Amino acid sequence: MNIIRNIPEMNRLPTKSKLTKYFPFTKKIGYKLTGSFLVAILFVLAVGLFFNLKMVQSNYSHLMNSEFQGILDAHEFAMKQYVTASETWSKHLADENELRGILSRSELSAANTEHFFMEHEVVFFESTFVNLLDNKGKVIYCSHQCEYLGNSFLGVELIRQVRRALTTKSAIVGDSDKFAFYAASPVFKKGSTTESIGFVIVGKIIDDNYLSNIQLGDDDIEMAIVRDRAVMASTIKIDGEPLIDIPLPYLEYLQLLKKTDAIIEITFSKQKYFVTAKNLVQMSGGMPGSILLLKPRKELESIESALFSQYMYLTLLSLVIIIVLGTVITRRLLSPVLNLTKASIEVASGKQGIRAEIQSNDEFAVLARNFNTMLVTIEEQHSFIQKQNESLEERVEERTQDLHLVMNDLKKLTVAVEKSPVGMVITDSMGIIEYVNPMFTELSGYSREQAVGETPRILQSAHTSEDKIKQLCQQVSQGHSWRGEFFNKTSHGQLLWHRVLITPITNEDGKISYYLGSIEDITEKKESEEKLIQQATFDTLTKLPNRFLAEYRLNQTLSAAQRDGKKGALLFLDLDNFKEVNDTLGHHAGDELLKRVAALLNNAVRKEDTVARLGGDEFLVILNHIQKREDAESVAGKIIKLVAQEPLIENCSIKVSASIGIAVFPDDATKTKKLMQKADTAMYVAKKQGKNRFSFFKDEDESTV
The missing domain is CATH 3.30.450.20 (PAS domain)
Structure with a gap:
């Protein structure tokens, strides 16, 4: 064992309590190493857990998609087979x-x-x-x-x-x-x-029994047959009672039907489900119908829970191993480190003749020898300083190279921002614009010279409220990012939809020094969304509400009438001789006729009433809050007179008129389907009586039509 004692005059080293004054528990190198290993292991385990969970969720999503689509295709095939079999039987019986x-x-x-x-x-x-x-x-x-x-x-x-x-x-x-x-x-x-x-x-x-008998796939998968938002049949029970309404918002359900192979997650009856849906084929007369599948998320949750538990056990085991190893290593290394530390403290205080005494054959013995030799001669001190200078020059050179690399990265970042397909803007802490990229100039119409020195309010239009601006400023001033949409105005006065992200940038003191904003033009996306809603609820030819929207409004009107004790009337209108116009003058003339009739109907009723086109030459008029039957009779007479007298088609000898069936609610019916059937029956009575007239529904009409 090598014992280093170069000079006999040896001053007493500081005590343990004095050493603790300079180096408390938290600053000791052994405990720092152990803590660093613990942090590194926890970080690696956390990253591994995150990516494993993401991989499990992705694989499970693909599996769910395949299973759902298989079940939907099987149900569609089974329904087609049953319809075909029923058709064969009916033809055989006939x-x-x-x-x-x-x-x-x-x-x-x-x-x-x-x-x-x-x-x-x-x-x-x-x-x-x-x-x-x-x-x-x-x-x-x-x-x-x-x-x-x-x-x-x-x-x-x-x-x-x-x-x-x-x-x-x-x-x-x-x-x-x-x-x-x-x-x-x-x-x-x-x-x-x-x-x-x-x-x-x-x-x-x-019905429910039919769905139970043809249940396909996993027993956990529930299904329902849906019309609009009402559940017509299902295998789903809530407290023993069948489901009567779809378990998700109606507009979200419509979007789900439009997307092929789409699966979403919902929370229903205090449980999470995967959901998909598909429109039914062979529906009569454009009647809406779809099939809805639900599968509980508990299977995926159990997999995630098991994976999380495994990682927790692994984390605990890693912690125990690191703590044990850290303690052993710290004890083996701490003794020579403490001796060197004691000697360095005394030398720094100006004492002479201090030497480090270490009983070992490792690197610490070499360090102690060099330390003692440095103290003996001035030459060795000078040599040490020269080496330090050389080392400093190397570090300066390395730092210079690192700085060049940083500058190159900064140039790349500048080029990326300048070429970015998203508008970028940087302001100071007061919101004054200091920089904009070319895409911002293209989106806003303001040149860089015009924008710098202004605030982003140059884009604000009358469609943006001050409350929204106040909420934005409050959020970003607190150090949080803000994301939202604005209907902005460009320098040319053009109104555009912008998706905006504003992020505060803080300095070393944690204070906000800049704001970074990005602007993306989403006008076309907004217009597409509005167009989809218009196409789903309005007739493309006459711009009137279609059957879907008409039935929805009629259902709302019936509910309001029952609640308020009011009366109303439903007018079912069919054009006389419309087929002759199409056959004689062509479909273009028929389309023009339908548009003019739609305009006449809108002018003949009040603003609070509804005029809709059901399809073909059939129209529907919903009259709200009438006082007596004569009110509906007056409107029907007015419509018949306008249709018969107005020159709906130029240079046409074909006499076009209207036959109208009237059903009064709640007297005749309180349900949408029943009321429409009775108005339709009354319309057929009017046609049977000679057309160009109206007829109120009577109970005996059902036996004569």
Whole structure:
């Protein structure tokens, strides 16, 4: 063992308490090393946990997308198969002579009819039913309990199509408060293919049992059949009761339907779910319908929890190992370090003859020898200073090289900002502009010379409130970034939508010295969003509300009328001889006719009333808060007179008129679908009575139409 004692005159080294005065616990190198290792290990583990969680979430998202799309495709195929099978059955039944005989009789024999269907085993699945209609579309037989026996089915678009085309058709239609598969076929008079004596419908209700029976994929996946925002059937139960409304905002649901393969996360009934949706095919008459899938997020959460637990155990184990190793290493290194530290403190205080005594054969022994030798001779001190000078020159050279690298990086950053596709602006702490890049000049119309020295308020338009500006200033002055959108005005007076991000930049003292702002033009995106909403709710030809918006407003009007005890009326209008105009003058003339009729209808009603186009030559007028039936009669008469007298098409000899059916609420109905059916029935009565007139709905109308 090497013991260094070069000079016999040895002063006493400082005590442990005196050393602690210079170096408290937190400044000792051993504990600093241990703390550094702990921080490094925790950082590595945290980064690993973060990226593993992201990878698990990404893989799970891809898996969910594949599973959802497979289930949606399987359901779509199953529905198509069922509709096709129902269509085959209805066509087969319509060709049976025995059924022709049943429909040809003046009075329907229920016993013969039931015997016929039992003989042909029509009701081959649970909830499958058969309806018979007479030649006028009236329901004369139901194989199951139904509320519409004796009612007219001409309000169903599918039945109207079959009646017009005299051919078999199928679709998904609304049946009471459910969807149902309908396959309808005309029953022809014996020996004829053009004269029908009635219609046969084979259908199946799409209810909760149907969804449960055809459940596909993971048992955790719940599904629902949706019309607009109402749930028609589902496997989802809340406190034992079926779901009646979609579990997410309606506009968000519409956006989900428009995006292919889209999956979003929602919180529903205190639980997180993955959600996707898809429009149903073969819906009747443009009726909205979709299928909604939900899967609980608990599976992913359990994976994340397990991964987090593993990392916690690994972190605890790492902490124990680092602490043990740090303690051992510190004890082995601390003794020679303390001896060297004691000697250096005494030398710094001006004492002579101090020597470091270290009993070791490692680097500390060499350090002690050199330290003692430095104190013995002036030459060695001079040599040490020269070496330090040389080392300092090397460090200056390295620092100069680092500075060159920083300058190169700064040049690159300057070029990147100048070429940035986003407008950039830098202001001082008072908001005075000091720099703008070329893209800012392009977006704002202000040159660099015009912008510098001004404030960003040069872009403020009348559409930006002072409250919004005050909230922005308060947030960034507190050191927080602000992100938002402004409807700004350029130097040329043009109004543009800008997405803005403002970030405060602080100095070494933590005080804000600059503000960095970015500006991005999002005008086209805003216009596209507004155009999508317009296309979804308004008719592109007449600019009137479409069927979707009309039904929504009618539903709101009915609710308000029931709440306030008010009356209203629904006018169902169909143009007479419109098909003759299309066939004679072409579709362009028909389109011009529809636009002029739309203008006449808007001028004939009050601002608070609604005029909508349902499709083809059918219009709907919702009259709010009428005092008596004569008010609706006055409006209907005014419309008929305007349509009949106005020269809607130039140089045309075809007489265009209007037939209007009127249903009063809440007297005739309090539900949207029922009220529209009754107004439609009354319209057909008006047409039957000679057209160019209006008719109020009466209960006996359903048996005559």
